[in-house]
Amino acid sequence: xxxxxxxxxxxxxxxxxxxxxxxxxxxxxxxxxxxxxxxxxxxxxxxxxxxxxxxxxxxxxxxxxxxxxxxxxxxxxxxxxxxxxxxxxxxxxxxxxxxxxxxxxxxxxxxxxxxxxxxxxxxxxxxxxxxxxxxxxxxxxxxxxxxxxxxxxxxxxxxxxxxxxxxxxxxxxxxxxxxxxxxxxxxxxxxxxxxxxxxxxxxxxxxxxxxxxxxxxxxxxxxxxxxxxxxxxxxxxxxxxxxxxxxxxxxxxxxxxxxxxxxxxxxxxxxxxxxxxxxxxxxxxxxxxxxxxxxxxxxxxxxxxxxxxxxxxxxxxxxxxxxxxx
Amino acid sequence: xxxxxxxxxxxxxxxxxxxxxxxxxxxxxxxxxxxxxxxxxxxxxxxxxxxxxxxxxxxxxxxxxxxxxxxxxxxxxxxxxxxxxxxxxxxxxxxxxxxxxxxxxxxxxxxxxxxxxxxxxxxxxxxxxxxxxxxxxxxxxxxxxxxxxxxxxxxxxxxxxxxxxxxxxxxxxxxxxxxxxxxxxxxxxxxxxxxxxxxxxxxxxxxxxxxxxxxxxxxxxxxxxxxxxxxxxxxxxxxxxxxxxxxxxxxxxxxxxxxxxxxxxxxxxxxxxxxxxxxxxxxxxxxxxxxxxxxxxxxxxxxxx
Numbered sequence: 001x002x003x004x005x006x007x008x009x010x011x012x013x014x015x016x017x018x019x020x021x022x023x024x025x026x027x028x029x030x031x032x033x034x035x036x037x038x039x040x041x042x043x044x045x046x047x048x049x050x051x052x053x054x055x056x057x058x059x060x061x062x063x064x065x066x067x068x069x070x071x072x073x074x075x076x077x078x079x080x081x082x083x084x085x086x087x088x089x090x091x092x093x094x095x096x097x098x099x100x101x102x103x104x105x106x107x108x109x110x111x112x113x114x115x116x117x118x119x120x121x122x123x124x125x126x127x128x129x130x131x132x133x134x135x136x137x138x139x140x141x142x143x144x145x146x147x148x149x150x151x152x153x154x155x156x157x158x159x160x161x162x163x164x165x166x167x168x169x170x171x172x173x174x175x176x177x178x179x180x181x182x183x184x185x186x187x188x189x190x191x192x193x194x195x196x197x198x199x200x201x202x203x204x205x206x207x208x209x210x211x212x213x214x215x216x217x218x219x220x221x222x223x224x225x226x227x228x229x230x231x232x233x234x235x236x237x238x239x240x241x242x243x244x245x246x247x248x249x250x251x252x253x254x255x256x257x258x259x260x261x262x263x264x265x266x267x268x269x270x271x272x273x274x275x276x277x278x279x280x281x282x283x284x285x286x287x288x289x290x291x292x293x294x295x296x297x298x299x300x301x302x303x304x305x306x307x308x309x310x311x312x313x314x315x316x317x318x319x320x321x322x323x324x325x326x
Numbered sequence: 327x328x329x330x331x332x333x334x335x336x337x338x339x340x341x342x343x344x345x346x347x348x349x350x351x352x353x354x355x356x357x358x359x360x361x362x363x364x365x366x367x368x369x370x371x372x373x374x375x376x377x378x379x380x381x382x383x384x385x386x387x388x389x390x391x392x393x394x395x396x397x398x399x400x401x402x403x404x405x406x407x408x409x410x411x412x413x414x415x416x417x418x419x420x421x422x423x424x425x426x427x428x429x430x431x432x433x434x435x436x437x438x439x440x441x442x443x444x445x446x447x448x449x450x451x452x453x454x455x456x457x458x459x460x461x462x463x464x465x466x467x468x469x470x471x472x473x474x475x476x477x478x479x480x481x482x483x484x485x486x487x488x489x490x491x492x493x494x495x496x497x498x499x500x501x502x503x504x505x506x507x508x509x510x511x512x513x514x515x516x517x518x519x520x521x522x523x524x525x526x527x528x529x530x531x532x533x534x535x536x537x538x539x540x541x542x543x544x545x546x547x548x549x550x551x552x553x554x555x556x557x558x559x560x561x562x563x564x565x566x567x568x569x570x571x572x573x574x575x576x577x578x579x580x581x582x583x584x585x586x587x588x589x590x591x592x593x594x595x596x597x598x599x600x601x602x603x604x605x606x607x608x609x610x611x612x613x614x615x616x617x618x619x620x621x622x623x624x625x626x627x628x629x630x631x
Contacts, residue, residue, distance in 0.1 A: 058524055082532070089530030102521035106543045116529035162525075169529070 003074065005173060005205045006032040006055065011068035013050050013059065013229075021065070024050040026229035028068075029304075034172070037199060037206040039216035039237075041252065042226035048209040051226075052175045055207065056092055057085065072173075090120050093166035095195075097178040099158035100150055109145035109153070109161055116169045134168035135161075137201075138194060156187035160194060167198060173205040174198075180215060192219060213256055217241055225249045228285040231304060235311020245307040245318035247290045284316070292317045366619040369612035376609060380429035383422075392422040392579045400595045411601030414584070415591055420601040423579035428605060430580055434495050435560045439553060441499030446506025447549070451537050453507065454514025464511065468504030476501050476563050477570075484572045491574055498564060502556050509552055513545040547624040554617035558610040565606055581606050 013025040025047040032038050040048040053059050054066055057077060070077040072088060080088060093116075096102035103112050113134060117127045132142055138160040150158060159179060166174060176195065180188040196219055199206055210216050216223060217237055224234040225248065233246040244250045284290070287297040296316050307318040362370070383389065390396040390408050395417035403412040411420035453464035471479075480497045487493040517523060518541070526540045561581075567573045568582025576583075584602040592599055 053524075056528060058527055060518070086530045086532075089528060094525070094528045096521045096525060098521060102525045104522045104526070104540050104544070115526070115531075119530045119535065165525075165529075 004031040005034045005036075005073065006030070006207075007069070007071040007074070008051075008055065009069040009071075011051065011054060011070065012066070013047075013054055014065045016065070023229050025054065028226075028229070028231055030224060030231075030234075032173070032205050032207065034205055035199075035203040036222065037208055037220045039220035039223040040207060040209045040226060041211065041213060041216055041223055043211065043252075045228075046226040047229040048211075048226055049177055050229075052094070052177050052207055052209050056094055056175055057088075058094070086120070090116070090169045091171050092173040092175065093169055093171040095159070095162050095166055095174065095176045095179045098182050099155060099162045102162055103150035103158065105150060107149070109148050109150065110142065112150070113145075113161065113165045113168055116165060120169065130168050130170075131164075134164040137167060137198065138164045140164065154187075155183050156191060159183060159187075159191050163191075163194060163198065167202070170202070171204070173207070175207045175209070177209045178211070179208075181210065181212065188215070195219060213241075213252065225252065230285065230314065232286065232315070233311060233313040234304070235309075235313075239309060239311040243309045243319075245309050245311055245313040246286075246315045247292055247317075247319060248286050249313075250319060251289070284314075361623070362619055366615055369615040369619075372608060372612045373616065376428055376612075377432065379425055380432050383425045383429055386425070389425065390419050390422050392418060392426040393577050394418065396422075400591060400598060402595070402597050403600075412595070412598045414587060414598065420584070420598060423584055424581070424601045424605045427579040427581045427584065427602070428609075430491070430574060430578060431561060431564060431609075434491060434498065434564060434574075435557050437495045438498035438560055439502070439557055441496070442502035442556075443506050443549070443553070445499075446503045447510045447542075447545075449503065450507040450510025451514055451542070454511035455518065455533065455537055455541075461511070464507050468508045471501070471504035477566060480563070480567060481570075481572060484567075489572055489575055491578075494564070494567070494574060498560050501560070501563065505552070505556060506549070509549065510545060513548050514541055517541045517544050547620075551617060551620035551624050554613040554620065558613035558617075561606065561610055561613070 008028065008030040011025055011028045011030075012023065014021045014023050016022075028047070028051060030038065030051075040051060042048050050059070055070060057070075057080075059066065066078070068078075072092065075084075077085075077088065103109075107115075110131060113131045114127050117130060122130070135141055135145065140157070140160060145153075145161065150161075153161065163179075174195075179195065180191050183191060192215065195206075198204060199219075206219075208216060208220050220237055222234065222236055223240045224231050225240065225246065226232065227248050233240065233244065233249045235245075240249060241253070244253060282301060283298040284293070284302050287293040290297065294316070300316070302314045302316050304312045304314045307313050308320075309318070379386070388407050395413075396408055396419045397413050397417055399413065399417045400415055401409060401413040401417075403410060408419040408421060411424060414420055414423070449464045449467070453461040479501065483497045483500075484493060514537070523536060523540055526536050531540070564573060564580070565582035565585070568580040569586045571583075571586065573582055574580045581602045585599060585606075588595070588599040588602070
């Protein structure tokens with residue numbers, strides 16, 4: 001394997017909640033290759049967004065507690081000084097879930113797209129040139145946006161502008177945090193195609209955060225499934241979708257609605273309940289919802305280990321092959 | 327300027343000038359106070375008029391010097407310009423003193439507001455952005471200031487420094503720092519959660535840039551809405567200090583001082599107190615009304631965004 005672009009080791013993030021603390025990310029390790037797209041999948045509160053932000057060093061500095069190593073290009077990001085961090089900002093960019101709120105409502109679009117270049121100290125003529133290119137790449141043009149403000153554009157247009165803003169800096173890595181979740185389905189496809197094209201054209205590395213399995217499947221090479229801040233399974237798209245090893249991944253895949261009006265979905269009540277995140281407990285966090293849980297699951301926390309199927313899963317009793325009906 | 331004429335000049339201009347003119351016209355259109363009630367429109371016009379009269383008092387034809395006697399002592403109001411509010415115990419024109427007093431009051435209150443806004447916004451941004459110790463310190467300061475009666479603070483300061491326009495301005499300026507700091511802090515905290523601040527940081531913006539160029543412009547509507555009522559409060563405080571004799575030194579006219587002067591004679595010449603009281607009441611009312619109007623507009627804006 002080539003040297004990873006991004007190397008995350010034992011990342012943990014806790015947020016204070018009064019006297020207690022909330023472990024949003026718990027001992028997560030990820031490697032991201034230079035042109036790889038990694039999907040982060042999990043239910044709300046599983047730590048997807050926190051990982052994405054931690055990797056970009058964007059967590060609110062007032063109330064975070066981050067431990068672990070994050071290396072970018074082999075250099076430790078956690079110890080980066082201001083100048084180093086600024087250079088890193090040009091190399092790693094982010095696309096947000098709600099494109100409209102990711103723009104300052106009082107700025108004009110051309111200023112918004114040029115903002116990063118201006119901050120990075122690019123010359124004026126080059127800024128104009130690169131803004132034009134970036135807008136063209138997302139299917140827009142300067143004359144379309146000139147003098148307008150974010151609220152004058154639709155969600156899909158805003159998301160394309162947000163992608164232009166990120167790409168104007170020519171980053172090597174793009175973190176997409178639910179980039180299509182707030183868009184109409186018809187617009188989703190367009191934005192997804194754009195991201196896929198951009199990724200290929202610029203050989204971008206990508207971290208793609210989503211709760212929508214179909215979206216992740218269409219864009220990613222590898223997938224990490226998160227549950228309560230921990231990676232429970234990580235592997236290639238095909239492995240995860242066709243032969244999930246972890247019971248939670250299986251639950252997620254089962255939860256994908258089937259386009260059949262007669263099919264009845266009956267969630268079993270005990271498997272829909274989540275344990276509290278605030279109390280620290282041993283054992284597997286998923287055991288209360290797991291149909292295969294045994295005594296050992298309450299005592300020993302399973303570590304990520306390679307399963308017979310090829311991917312890694314954190315489970316004492318990984319599922320055998322072909323467990324999911326096609 | 328007629329609309330037709332403006333149109334002609336813009337078409338004659340090269341395109342970029344024409345766009346500039348269009349921007350100007352949009353700005354002027356916005357100045358028409360949309361959705362203001364008649365009382366609010368009156369308040370806005372009253373304040374504009376007050377500022378103009380105070381600024382150009384020297385050029386009002388026939389207005390006498392406020393510091394020299396002009397007619398009988400304690401003459402009742404009549405329908406001449408200088409005698410409109412009557413004359414005071416020394417025979418000076420009360421209208422003239424109200425107008426020059428307005429100038430003095432507006433200068434002091436505006437300068438004090440600038441002082442407290444600059445300090446308050448600075449402290450509030452530190453507190454809201456960095457939280458932690460900065461927030462505790464600013465909270466402590468703001469709570470302390472708001473728990474002490476303002477007149478007491480000022481009396482303590484003025485008894486040390488003596489009365490002058492400058493000390494008056496500075497002491498009034500200290501009063502509202504805590505309030506501006508608290509409002510700014512709240513605004514920064516709520517804006518800080520929004521994705522555009524995160525996006526700016528992701529683009530490499532430093533703290534200063536995030537605070538001044540991203541967050542501050544979004545706080546402008548909220549802050550402008552609280553300025554008028556706070557200014558009204560300062561006018562009242564300034565009036566009460568002058569009334570107590572701790573305000574602007576004697577010969578210069580001030581509203582509070584004039585009320586204090588006319589209370590001595592109130593049983594014999596009750597009409598003479600109306601001029602300065604009318605000035606204070608109308609100004610404070612207008613400022614508070616404008617404050618409500620601005621606050622409502624902030625509300626509307628927030629819902630649109």
